[in-house]
Amino acid sequence: MSYQVQDVTAGKPIKLWTEGVPVEDDARKQLMNTAQMPFIFRHLAVMPDVHLGKGSTIGSVIPTQGAIIPAAVGVDIGCGMMAARTTLTAADLPDNLHGLRSAIETAVPHGRTPPRQSRRDKGAWENPPEAVDAMWASLLPGFARITEKYPRLKNTNNHKHLGTLGTGNHFIEVCLDEADHVWFMLHSGSRGVGNAIGNLFIELAQADMRQHIANLPDKDLAYFEEGSEHFADYVDAVGWAQDYARRNRDVMMVNVVAAARQVIAKPFTADVEAVNCHHNYVQRETHFGSEVLVTRKGAVSARKGELGIIPGSMGARSYIVRGLGNEEAFCSCSHGAGRSMSRNEARRRFTVDDQIKATAHVECRKDSEVIDEIPMAYKDIDAVMHAQRELVEVVHTLRQVVCVKG
DNA sequence: ATGTCC
Numbered sequence: 001m002s003y004q005v006q007d008v009t010a011g012k013p014i015k016l017w018t019e020g021v022p023v024e025d026d027a028r029k030q031l032m033n034t035a036q037m038p039f040i041f042r043h044l045a046v047m048p049d050v051h052l053g054k055g056s057t058i059g060s061v062i063p064t065q066g067a068i069i070p071a072a073v074g075v076d077i078g079c080g081m082m083a084a085r086t087t088l089t090a091a092d093l094p095d096n097l098h099g100l101r102s103a104i105e106t107a108v109p110h111g112r113t114p115p116r117q118s119r120r121d122k123g124a125w126e127n128p129p130e131a132v133d134a135m136w137a138s139l140l141p142g143f144a145r146i147t148e149k150y151p152r153l154k155n156t157n158n159h160k161h162l163g164t165l166g167t168g169n170h171f172i173e174v175c176l177d178e179a180d181h182v183w184f185m186l187h188s189g190s191r192g193v194g195n196a197i198g199n200l201f202i203e204l205a206q207a208d209m210r211q212h213i214a215n216l217p218d219k220d221l222a223y224f225e226e227g228s229e230h231f232a233d234y235v236d237a238v239g240w241a242q243d244y245a246r247r248n249r250d251v252m253m254v255n256v257v258a259a260a261r262q263v264i265a266k267p268f269t270a271d272v273e274a275v276n277c278h279h280n281y282v283q284r285e286t287h288f289g290s291e292v293l294v295t296r297k298g299a300v301s302a303r304k305g306e307l308g309i310i311p312g313s314m315g316a317r318s319y320i321v322r323g324l325g326n327e328e329a330f331c332s333c334s335h336g337a338g339r340s341m342s343r344n345e346a347r348r349r350f351t352v353d354d355q356i357k358a359t360a361h362v363e364c365r366k367d368s369e370v371i372d373e374i375p376m377a378y379k380d381i382d383a384v385m386h387a388q389r390e391l392v393e394v395v396h397t398l399r400q401v402v403c404v405k406g
Numbered sequence: 407a408t409g410t411c412c
Contacts, residue, residue: 076407120409157408168407195408406407 002390003328005043011035015328016046019387021379022340026052031060033217039067041292045329047299048387049338049379055220058298061332064223065292070205070234071220072295073282075198077238078245079189080278080300081309081335082253083175083320085396086260086270088182093401097174097363099263101402104172107259108252111167111406123167123406124160131254132163135247142240143193149233150200157192162244163251166191169373170406172256175318175398183398184256184270185318187311188248188406189280194241201234242281249276275307275320279335287330294330302326302333302392310385310392312337313378314370315359317399319385321392333391337378346377364403373405 006014006028012035016023027050034056035044041063050059055071062072094100105113109123116126125132136159147154165172165188172186190197205222206213208230213219224231257270282295300308304325310333311318325331341349356366358375385394 074407079407122409166407170407189407192408199408 002387008032008035012040013043014046015043016050017329017388017391018046018048018050020383021048021387023050024052027057030057030218033221034060034062034072036217037064037069037221037223039064039223041065041290042288045332047332047334048384049298049334049336051338053297055218056297059334059338060297061299061330062295062297063287063292063330064295065290066226067223068226068231068234068282068293069221069223069295070198070201070238071222072297073198073238074280074297075195075202076189076280077194077198078242078278079280080245080249080276081185081187081311082249082276083183083185083274083309084253084257084270085177085273086182086184087268087272088264088266090176090180090182092264092266092268093182094263097402100174100260101363101404103259103263104256104402104404107255108163108165108172108404110165110404111170121157121160123164124157125164128160128162132159132251135251136162139240139244139247142243146237146240150237153193153196153200156196161191161193162248163255164191164248165252165404165406167406172252172404173400174402175400177396177398184253184260185309185311185398186249186252186256188245188252190241190245191248194245197237197241201230201237204230238282242278245278246276273307273320275309277301277308285330287327296332298335299332300335301331302329303331307395308333308392310334310336312381313375314364314373314403315362315375315400316378316381317397319394320396320398322395323392324390326391329391333388334384337381337384339377340379341377343372343377346372346374350374350376362400362403365405370405
């Protein structure tokens with residue numbers, strides 16, 4: 001067995017797949033808070049990229065019965081990864097990759113695309129292409145159902161954010177696998193509208209519980225009880241936002257491939273071994289013979305044979321993995337390497353020169369605004385992969401050659 | 407992460 005069990009007074013046990021990886025005391029304390037919630041099913045499962053989050057810990061799997069915690073999913077509902085293997089190899093790429101990066105940056109609006117009309121439109125389409133209109137039309141019936149009851153959600157970037165990257169940690173990469181096959185990989189979520197849905201229901205949960213909220217270990221553990229009106233509405237809205245996030249990644253991948261075709265002479269296809277997985281979401285699943293709501297906050301589903309994506313930091317390796325269906329981990333794995341220091345600490349400790357050296361082999365931004373993404377601010381990905389060897393096996397090892405940061 | 411009556 002490659003996991004440790006920590007017993008919690010007046011709570012469910014915590015099972016940690018963190019062998020050889022440091023777990024901060026603040027993250028441990030937060031896990032113990034969550035483990036005390038009476039509706040946790042069996043135990044919490046902790047992934048090796050665990051670190052402190054808002055309300056509950058990033059890199060954890062929170063199975064519940066009869067209740068749901070909206071702040072555990074958080075505001076970037078449906079955030080996740082998509083990767084597609086192409087029929088290209090490294091030799092088909094141009095010698096200078098700057099043109100490929102520019103083509104991708106033009107094809108996909110991102111955080112640094114200038115605001116269109118107001119700052120609120122940052123990173124949005126000015127005029128969404130037809131494929132985005134068609135995708136939005138397929139999402140609209142669900143959105144109309146939600147906004148009929150929660151009209152304030154209409155006033156969000158929804159249609160104009162579909163197929164756009166966002167900012168911060170969201171990125172698009174061109175990678176090479178162990179056989180020099182070219183892959184496209186991207187990381188994004190449900191953008192403005194998912195954020196608004198997350199925030200709305202986090203507020204509603206706290207308002208619904210205002211009489212008892214002082215009894216919770218943390219106000220961000222406020223929950224909806226199954227059978228209540230807001231529980232049903234949240235399950236509906238969070239599921240819709242997760243669909244939006246998945247389709248957001250689908251649209252971007254199509255546009256990344258189209259951009260690449262503009263600068264790569266050789267014809268190619270890109271749907272070989274496509275993977276599209278959430279790592280910030282909740283859904284109903286069956287575990288140990290019972291129906292359970294499984295919240296994965298910075299964790300990926302890893303049922304037996306299921307493909308997933310574990311990205312390393314900028315300049316480190318990333319992995320396409322196959323689930324081993326480890327039931328004790330509720331069939332899950334980590335969603336990345338995990339930070340080893342805060343963004344602020346990384347900015348204090350490293351310089352632009354350090355970032356240039358650490359990303360010498362990658363065509364990417366190397367300015368002061370991305371120092372917090374420097375590889376040294378992340379845990380050792382080899383240790384993280386070793387700690388979860390009973391959760392997933394590696395199918396492909398990818399190294400980045402181009403990285404577009406939002 | 408997003409949006410900006412913080």
